[in-house]
Amino acid sequence: MEKTQNSNYQCQLCSKFSEEELISTNLNIQVCYDCWFVEFDCSFLSQAFDKITDKIYLGNAEGQKKKQLLKAIRITHILVVGKDLKIHHPNDFIYKQIHVEDDETEIISEYFEETYNFIENANGKVFVHCLGGVSRSPTIVIAFLMKKEKKRFEEIKKFVKSKRIHMSPNDGFLAQLKEYERKIF
């Protein structure tokens, strides 16, 4: 009730009030993120974006192009995990890019501390993406959550997988995450 009074936006589908900006759809109605995700363009966007926690969204390179949606879900920071990936909106979000390839021999763990700090220090929501949102960016998110939540690798991996079913870090990254687990526990 208090929440309703403080909320400015009413979804035209479910009628719920929200503090987050609504999304304008091609049907000329404004909807909340939940409705939009269910009702509109779901097949594409479930791959472009998955909400992992209130703070962290995980996705692919297409997701970063969607400035309006990123703004609508209040993304403030973007962590780009990849060498050849473009930064599309440098004036709209706070970016960090790390140059790792999706290769089993790549030492992604040397970036765990700086990516942890970037996500942890972000006073907003963070979109973490690589090219496909399958191997590199999930690895970074798993490493972050293990340390942040003080939970074991297998538990965090299962949790992230439940939010983003296509995620699958390569074997080299999995080994580095297990090594990281030994280091922080």
Ligand SMILES: [Zn+2]
């Ligand atoms: Zn709604």
